[in-house]
Amino acid sequence: MVIFGASGDLTERKIVPALYYLSRERLLPPGFSVIGCGRTPFTDDQFRAKMQEAVAEHLQLPAEEKAAFASGFGKGIFYLTGDFSQAAPYEQMKALLDRLDHERGTCGNRLFYLATPPSFFPVTIRQLGAAGLARPKDPSCNWTRIVIEKPFGRDLTSARDLDQTVTEVFNENQVYRIDHYLGKETVQNLLVLRFANGVFEPIWNRRYIDHVQISVAEDLGVENRGSYYEEAGLLRDMIQNHVMQLLSLVAMEPPATFLATAVRDEKAKVLRAIRAIPVERVPEFAVRAQYAEGFARGLKVPAYRAEPKVARDSVTETYAAFKFYIDNWRWADVPFYLRSGKRLAKRASEISIQFRRVPHLLFRDTPSEQIDPNLLAIHIQPDEGISLRFSAKAPGPTMQIRPVVMDFRYGESFGASPPTAYETLLLDCMLGDATLFNREDAVELSWELMDPILTRWKEDGAKGLAFYEAGTWGPAEADKFIKADGRRWQRL
Template sequence: MSDCNCQFVIFGATGDLACKKLLPALYHLHCAGRMPDELRILAFGRRPWDDKGWQDFLHEQLETYASNYQADHFADFCKHFEYVRGEIHEPESFVRLRALLTPEGAERPAGTIFYLAIRPTDFIPVVQRLSGAGFNQEGDYRIVIEKPFGDDLESAMQLNEQLHNHFREDQIYRIDHYLGKEIVQNLLVFRFANLAIEAIWNRNYIDHVQITVAEDMGIENRAGYYDQAGALRDMLQNHLMQVLTLIAMEPPPSLEADSLRDEKVKVLRSIRPIPKSAVTAYAMRAQYGPGVVHDKHVPGYQDEAGVEVNSVTETYVAAKFYIDNWRWRGVPFYLRTGKRLAAKTSSVAIRFRHTPQQLFRETSIERIEPNWILLSLEPESLKIEIQIKEPGLEMRVRPVQLNASYRKDGEQELDAYEALLLDVMEGDKALFIRFDEVEWAWRVVDPIIKSWGRETDYILTYPAGSWGPDEATRIMDKEDHYWRNQL
């Protein structure tokens, strides 16, 4: 499709997602020469602009959010765009859109992509309007949907049923931008292209796995959404669970979309169900209070604009899961995410078991620390931590890190949205989520959601600028397990 006369419609073209992610990603693809020459982009919004008004707005957003904005590329980039004023709840707006996309006598385009950069509550109304305008009939129509996909298992099932009333599964692209990160994709290469690594990637050698997504910012202006969702729905059920599947999956027979997604679903189906009576042993939640982040005093969650009085919405969640299959039986996977933490980082820390023999007990070495594989998603790095002897006459050891990071000096990082937008244009669904992945991820966390839904009068707090509540260690299996904050 990269060389076809394709079209791209952005619903919510003036919203935060479009301004911060989609428009900069499209601009970077244009500058890199990766955008199809004939790509036509229709920016759908409510504001009373003509194309000149849209271009002024676009220029302002790219100056703010594009990492390498150069004004000399802007004029050519604008040639791809048309602004379409419309209301997503008005059928007439979609009639006008239909006329623009398929003018009378014109050849039907090879592919039309509808990107729903809008509130989740507007997904179905837009899908229904598109269907009513005939966009789900003959032709190559693709619809891209951002998370969250439902807010529990029941709502996700209902949303999927309504989507399938209008579009086929092969037309639906459920996006999780974490899967577009190069370092996440490099995890597949690290595992399956290195025999020495894959041979020890199992319960015989690995003691436990930690997956962390920490943010130093608060909820910004998202109280309307976040106070209803919370950290479990916003991050753990999708982003962290997707990373878990890539760590734990078996080698797929190929890198085709369904082969990869089949193996990910097997992981989710193998996760041990959490007993209703034992949720507190598997998961804990907390909410940030006032504190200091990067030398700046910040308010607590309860004092953020738009947050309900006495809200018990979690801004921090830590949980553990067990994968009951041959490879991972008995290995805990610890997942945590939170806002207003000490630093912004996304990481995977894999700790290996202790050596089986205390060979150095009669030396100065009191304890041999286990090995680690440390994968940082943001900023990018991949390291292996081993023990070596310190220089000198005495037998002492210290840890060193072998840096396996793959990006060379001067090599530019590809943004996750750039990679995923290219995949949508080319019809490659390998890095997009099939509904059974969504369903089983909700099944995993549903006992936690239901348990917390009954606890509406109290929630733990932690000071902003910390690494979360001390109580987060209570879910860990052993005394020598601890959260790896620094890699």
């Protein structure tokens, strides 16, 4: 596996710890080798030591396992220093890959991982092609694949341009566009919940479901990523990829099999059925806001505009809420409310399926409006699990109806916390299973939906940008937005 951008944050926080986890679980072959690439110079030993520290920190390894890392997995780590927008380092890479095939028995399979800033994706892809590294060494027994990190483009045009570059060099079946949300256990479990249980699918439609909410809340601010965030904003960072992926999994039709093509076909069909929001009607369907100063975990925190590397008059959104409709038989007229933000009251991601109210209530003195409708909540993070809210009679001589919850928690039921998403996705990719990766058409369809919103927000500038106090649940405008439909945001 070759990691471009190996001196960066993602490599040490996610990729290498995930690889080590897989190797410890004996899911990687003994000769498995990693070549890290970056401009910052390291020797192999320096880079191994850096990775050892990172793995020890992120997986909280005891001292004896650090030694095991050094004598085992660590021996398979190598480093190449160079500017990978230039051709020269690829010759060195080729020679090293061939040497490792020979010395460590890696047998010619190659996985390239693009963990550089996205502006370097096209040049790296072209250089891989020019160096003859994009095709398997021996197609009859080897594979070559490429993992591309998000963001995949910053609008429809740039996503199409990137796709064109990718497909000029690689075949689509070699390309794995990673969205780590799809590797989370609960996200995969959503498919199991829907399609391995008989009770949910018959009621998973407009006849029984009133609306769906998808919330991805973070309590952190932009930290030291101000310049990245100024370019991206919340919509590009969270909605276009993670949240739209969640939406497509909730709403898709049952695929015939759990094979990549079947699942990805259904996801693309849903995205195609989502009603586009015209530029002139964006304010009816979307709210955007930015955090002002406030409190997080008891500490005073600055406004977004006072964060490092953020313009003092920035209009970048750090919160957004949307309403989408899916124009098909299953979902006609069912609103899907999406919201996500930084510096909210807590870190929580959840999909809430709210069922319709009972049509008539037979219990005297308890009108149906006073009874909370059933709610199926799929908790994605931090406590992965699923809960179902229903009504029960409170003990006592009078008929008092109260909501109660049936709870499934991953930790309690299975005794182990699930691996982070990267382990699952890296293994899938090595096994050639693209089910949980994004396909070109889905990426573009999602951008098609985002483009009018981005256009309108850009035109409007500061006009219509709301503000919310850091550490709260977002702007009052978002509450009004959903209240106008007679609904409210679920408490997370």
